[in-house]
Amino acid sequence: MFAEEEADALAAASARPGRGAAWREAATVRRVAGEPLEHVLGEVAFAGARLSVGPGVFVPRTRTGLLVDRAVALLPDAGLLVDLCCGVGAVGAVTAARRVDARVVCADVDPAATVHAERNTASYGDRASVVTGDLYDALPPRLRGRVDVVAANAPYVPTGAIGDMPREAREHEPRHTLDGGDDGAALHRRIVAGAGEWLAPGGHLVIEASRAQASELASAMERAGLVARVVVDDEIGGTVVEGRLPSVLLPSGVKV
Secondary structure (H helix, E strand, C coil), X not given: CCHHHHHHHHHHHHCCCCCCHHHHHHHHHHHHXXXXXXXXXXXXXXXXXXXXXXCCCCCCCHHHXXXXXXXXXXXXXXXXEEEECCCCCHHHHHHHHHCCCCEEEEEXXXXXXXXXXXXXXXXXXXXXXXXXXXXXXXXXXXXXXXXXXXXXCCCCECHHHHHHCXXXXXXXXXXXHCECCCXXXXXXXXXXXXXXXXXXXXXXXXXXXXXXXXXXXHHHHHHCXXXXXXXXXXXXXXXXXXXXXXXXXXXXXXXX
């Protein structure tokens, strides 16, 4: 976004009830100091929705729109989606908006993020819930074997590459929302390993990754018994790996 557009955004935000010239001045100071515009505004435009964000949380990226598109496409009628490593609940909230028959559960380890996830899913009533905890440990036991789609935008930046990220991310987004371990795939491996216990027969695991990580992630899904494929959207820079849990495993080992 250009400086003029950012100025216009701050001006529009300052016109809201309870704000004014003093808010705009303070917001401008925060932005000039390097704080992400989305944190300053308290919201982000994502996949056709306006979502609550704030200091100390990860800001959803445009490329994650591909993860949403694939999750929505794979979700059956009246299906259940789990937005794992949900952050502010971006994937879950947009899925609930697009699929009025869907149920969504958003899960994240960080209570600061799930506060925003609750705000972003509040309008969907009992079709959406938010839980706090470490990956699948956060989920209610009753969901085992019943989840149609697990969608995950887990941290996948290799530890050694964090220093190359833009200053806004390095200094204002929590390290745990960026750092994926030595090769960037530490959480991916944990998510893949646990998916079979939670997916319904024929259900899908969909994980955002970098282009360089996609092939190995697909192989990891195959080793875990999923049928995997890589999907890329060059227009928004998105890459996801999908893994389908077979509905039936024939005696010969053929997955169907």
